[in-house]
Amino acid sequence: MRLDLDIEGQSRQVEVVPGDVPGRWQIKIDGTPIEADACLLRPGVLSLIIGGVAHRVVLDADPDEPVLHLGAQRIAWQADDPRSFRRRRRHGAAEGPVTLKASMPGRVIRVLVERGTHVAAHQGVIVIEAMKMQNELKSPKEGRVTELRVAPGDTVASGQVLAVIH
Amino acid sequence: MRLDLDIEGQSRQVEVVPGDVPGRWQIKIDGTPIEADACLLRPGVLSLIIGGVAHRVVLDADPDEPVLHLGAQRIAWQADDPRSFRRRRRHGAAEGPVTLKASMPGRVIRVLVERGTHVAAHQGVIVIEAMKMQNELKSPKEGRVTELRVAPGDTVASGQVLAVIH
Amino acid sequence: MLRKVLIANRGEIALRIIRACRELGLATVAVFSDADRAALHVLAADEAWRLGPAAASESYLRGDLILEIARRSGADAIHPGYGFLSENAGFAEACERSGVKFIGPPASAMRALGSKTRARQAADRAGMPRTPGSVTGLASLDEALATAAKIGYPVMLKAAAGGGGKGMRAVAQPADLASAFAAAQSEAERAFGSGEVYLEKLIERPRHIEIQVLADEHGHCVYLGERECSVQRRHQKVIEEAPSAVVGEDLRRRMGEAAVRLALAAGYTNAGTVEFLVDEEQNFYFLEMNTRLQVEHPVTELVTGLDLVHLQIRIAQGERLPFVQSDVVLRGHAIECRVYAEDPDNQFMPSPGRITRLLQPGGPGIREDCGIYEGWVVPMDYDPMLSKLIAFAPTRDLAIDRMLRALDEYVIGGIRTNLNLFRRILRDEDFRDARIDTGYLDRLLQSADGGSAPTAGAARAAIAGAAIFEALQARDGNSAGTNASYSSAPSSAWKAAARNEALHTRR
């Protein structure tokens, strides 16, 4: 089986073939072969032995951010890594319409603008609250609020689009 | 939904209907109605509140013996309860062919007879071992060994038929 | 003798109290909001009664509903835990009125020590050192300026009803006082419904050290040593220890005896905590008294060998303290990490949601007080503490290394947590050398985070693991266990499923 794995932002060509002994796998990473002895203890928990070195690889079932836990490491894989998304947002595209996204799961407690309101860069737009912490979401740029997708009391997921500013 | 439940050897007519509120159930046990508030915490683990009293009901996934764990209680349900089977075996049918069954999961380490051997009642037939404990299985009656279904080294499950004596 | 205790709380502390009651042969009544129907304290109690909707104001803060449930269930006592109604004198009185024993101090003592200005007056009466400054609310800016001039800058403005850093302002010079005064007043007004603000001398680089006291209803009071709580982020405790690395026999005795004097003077009973600031010259200053069980009480239990909740209940039953001060001996060292559902990589944003994977630590010297399990959806409605992970060992160094071992065993999937923050702190040289004060953690977080890049071997293992998970998934489907009964990464189809499930879980 051939795979393109995107791990921590790096893309890898991986070939994985079951070995003759159950639990043994022949793996090529960008052409370099390794042999792994793998045992699935329970769903998502893999005991991996490579050259005598033992690893506990835990597959995180977080739907928003596929990651592996490896010892203390939390390793993002596949394409959609929120941290890279946050990076994008930081040097955010100041031109054209931009979206305002929830930075955490929570409940909308205040909407500070109305559809059509003209907002300055960094002006507060929506306040969400979770676990006793309030978070005021500010407009990433100067412009007009063309969409407001939430109202006070709504429950929002992390990364959900709350408003669009043109 | 109507059910015939066999719990700890007693047969019960049960009717179970989901209530209007999610998690609420209308249940009739042999005609007597009760209301239960149920919440499945994780597979097999049910939080049950009946009239303010809280119960932890755990569904055991043991394939050989369906049971519920309720507090300290281990409650067998459905038909096939090995303990009742053992009861049957104790006052075992001394007439006609009888089967010799494994009293525990383990490995066959000795077969003390051959097919056709004439054995006395309580004569040792097969020795199985598990967890450092050896267990000699004795013939429940005097007769002839007509079948030997296992050989030394075989792995046997609890209750598995090992031999038949006529 | 009490027979049935209603626990007016949730989460780990509700479960911890239920366990203590069961050990003492007392029946237990749990209460829950709609967000907590699947919580472990509901599963563990003998009885469980619904309070109301998720919002605390409609459930765990509804003293009237709680007393009604106590009546219907026949509970003869209420344990308030911490937070919620635990320091509400009005609720304590309502309990007494309805003939239900409130497991805590009398309302009078809560009132006498509840406001920080009143508590400072009580400290003076008890002859206990406190920070220089006012002992009543500031009537005007002029009074503020006069007081500040008298004690000298820098000074601290604080809300009398305050907590958690709200309504607090440090002022370095007279010119800044006016604006800070106004800001503190309005912030206090908003946060606590009282704009009363007072002023005290600012202590530079203080340690936060607190004394656990225990008083029975027959006039006997003891102190159970101190807790070091200087590792804080925004005035929220993150790590607590017992004993403190800088407190010797003599300082412990002086702080302890002062704390006992204050408690006795205020007619205090049951468990309480007197908080102090300790400066670099080891002078200690009274800060406030918490008239309840503290989150961090386990570290005291581990070094004293006592069970504080057992003792709270026995005191509430009118029993005398079963020991005297000289029987209290500290042994070994205990550290507690407060595991929060928050994202250190994203300004510590709260991270509620479903725990999709859970591997918990255990073994020698590890205690975990928590109410979480694999599949539990951490509600967005309450504070983000998931668990209290506590390590005990003969020495501080061993306790730290034991905690690091436990942290390596710990995996929480589906939500973000601060587990890695603890790894960083516990490896930090200043922490290991106990060079900590209340500003320590904020300084650490300013500095760049060192080595946490995966080794070559780890990276290779991660790639191999991911590939094998994919291969198992392709070969066996989910039965291979690449996802649990909760929907799983990484295909988008699975994601959709997971989202749906996530919605279903919130009735």
Added chain:
Amino acid sequence: MLRKVLIANRGEIALRIIRACRELGLATVAVFSDADRAALHVLAADEAWRLGPAAASESYLRGDLILEIARRSGADAIHPGYGFLSENAGFAEACERSGVKFIGPPASAMRALGSKTRARQAADRAGMPRTPGSVTGLASLDEALATAAKIGYPVMLKAAAGGGGKGMRAVAQPADLASAFAAAQSEAERAFGSGEVYLEKLIERPRHIEIQVLADEHGHCVYLGERECSVQRRHQKVIEEAPSAVVGEDLRRRMGEAAVRLALAAGYTNAGTVEFLVDEEQNFYFLEMNTRLQVEHPVTELVTGLDLVHLQIRIAQGERLPFVQSDVVLRGHAIECRVYAEDPDNQFMPSPGRITRLLQPGGPGIREDCGIYEGWVVPMDYDPMLSKLIAFAPTRDLAIDRMLRALDEYVIGGIRTNLNLFRRILRDEDFRDARIDTGYLDRLLQSADGGSAPTAGAARAAIAGAAIFEALQARDGNSAGTNASYSSAPSSAWKAAARNEALHTRR
């Protein structure tokens, strides 16, 4: 200083040693048989190497393979745990020869104390009381008759190489001696490859009480108090406690000092245990010395505040004991329950197989040393101990009630266990009053088991629960969670699936 430790064991003790090594900064090497590929000690170690097939004789008893793995992995020390090679002097020597530190006593001390007759001679040299009787193997029946006549009946025949009750016979009168002698000899021959049998006076209703000793390699030796191990079934310990309810300061000191004398006389180092019988007049008699870490060491750790495995490693590194006898102070009470995979309702038949459900206890005062998890298939190839559940509290009564609380939280599904046996013992009046001896449990098991019938409420809840599980199953299928990722009760289709899976798991 050691750098990398190979743990020549499996299960809970391997995991417990790995944790200790990690806390001390030592790298760890796990070894495993084919039956243990999915075991937690393999998951937890830094390295893991396959030994061989499931049978212990082909894996955990293969000292040659273990030393080869030590060489290849660069391990500079081996911890043998208990059982397997832990008391094998030949293996200890082989380790020394290959320059690998054996974490335990020197082979010479193991030899001097290994055989029970030799140990009795050593006891005499150390001036330690022992049961009257022979100190060498009985050459003939005549010698046996003569010895028995001298010390008086009833007498006990024991195998010199014995353990676990094998090759043991109680003899009430001369007429029975001949047959018992022959039987004991042949049984010993079969069990231990040595027919050497000796004879001692039978102590009526003895308690089994043992002393933990710790000796460094510089001639210092201390005792860490006693453990009460009288609750046994067929000479197998089931419950252990520290301290013993019947041992006072003076008896503890006398037993402890005798144990230390024996250890020093035999040139003993590292952790060891001296077992005694104590009669109703509190006379104590040397039984044997176990030259290794004991299964039940945690109860001693909890009442002393020490970590025995840490100390074993530090002693093996040549360090001096970090404390003296007067520093050893006992505090509180600890109880350990050995949770076995066995069926008390069916003559304690072993019950290996897959753990399909697992809810483990926790919270204040509870420690669990185990290597199990939900989904783990308990192998049929090794001893049936699943877990050591340990409770600590200020008093014995509270420790018992805390253990009962923990047992109520514990659910193990898929296999049978002795959890309910502990509930029965811990509620028994004789046990609670500490009226126990080595015959206590067998007598209790003869008596009828009282109340364990479900209450009306419980029965109703069980019926309702079963009905709701069925309804959820019908409505949502497995996604409703009526079965986990492991196949589940009750429909026969599910059963078939489960069996298949069960087969798959045994490669």
